[in-house]
Amino acid sequence: MLGKLSTWLRILGHDTVFAADITINKDEEDEDNALISLAKQEARILLTGDKNLVLAARKKGVQCVQIKTDDAMEQLEELLRHNIALNLEPVPVRCSECNARxxxxxxxxxxxxxxxxxxxxxxxxxxxxxxxxxxxxxxxxxxxxxxxxxxxxxxx
Ligand SMILES: [Zn+2]
Known part of the structure; x- marks a missing residue:
């Protein structure tokens, strides 16, 4: 659901890890914990549609936004409404496929x-x-x- 959004964020130059691209434990609770730890360690903002994950992340002091729409442009608007500092100009700095420079x-x-x-x-x-x-x-x-x-x- 957030694959397109992650592509857009990379096109805009933002360092974006897409959860489906990283290897984590399949057990659901562990997966949530692994995402929260990663976000915390790397000082990332956690974006997810999963309300339980949002609650768990907030408890651990991780900044997060619960995404409620399906369309990538609307999702960008949601981030703006949450005062996430978004660059809105495409910049050739980051691979939209893999996030590398x-x-x-x-x-x-x-x-x-x-x-x-x-x-x-x-x-x-x-x-x-x-x-x-x-x-x-x-x-x-x-x-x-x-x-x-x-x-x-x-x-x-
Ligand atoms: Zn690449």
């Missing part, structure tokens, strides 16, 4: 762009591209960035 692809590195089928080959050399240092995903500011900016404007 991305860096600009330099001249002479075109080979890593050519080997990805989804990269628009005609734009190599013309556009700026970024590569994820962990998973290798390639990013660029295409029309989807404009669409995102338009949608984010509606939030302000």
């Amino acid at each position: 991305i860096r600009k692809v330099e001249g002479g590195e075109e080979e890593i762009l050519r080997e990805k089928s989804y990269v628009p080959k005609s734009k190599i050399g013309a556009w700026d591209f970024w590569v994820c240092e962990r998973c290798g995903r390639i990013y660029w500011e295409g029309s989807h960035w404009e669409n995102m900016r338009e949608r984010l404007k509606e939030l302000k």
Whole structure:
């Protein structure tokens, strides 16, 4: 339910751990405890739709927000209403797939762009591209960035 939200938060540059991506104990109570400990250790804000998890986290002094809507844009609005300091401008700093840092692809590195089928080959050399240092995903500011900016404007 929060997968899209975590993608959006990363596009906005926020360091975001998605619970489904990390390995934790399957037993439900332990899973809640593991999430709470992680949030506490790394000083993260816990975002969840689970009311019980919110209550347990608050008891342990972890800042958290109970997300009540399904749509990612509405979820961003919920965060704003809770006074979470959100950047609302897409920035090429973080991989939306894996949360690692991305860096600009330099001249002479075109080979890593050519080997990805989804990269628009005609734009190599013309556009700026970024590569994820962990998973290798390639990013660029295409029309989807404009669409995102338009949608984010509606939030302000
Ligand atoms: Zn990545």
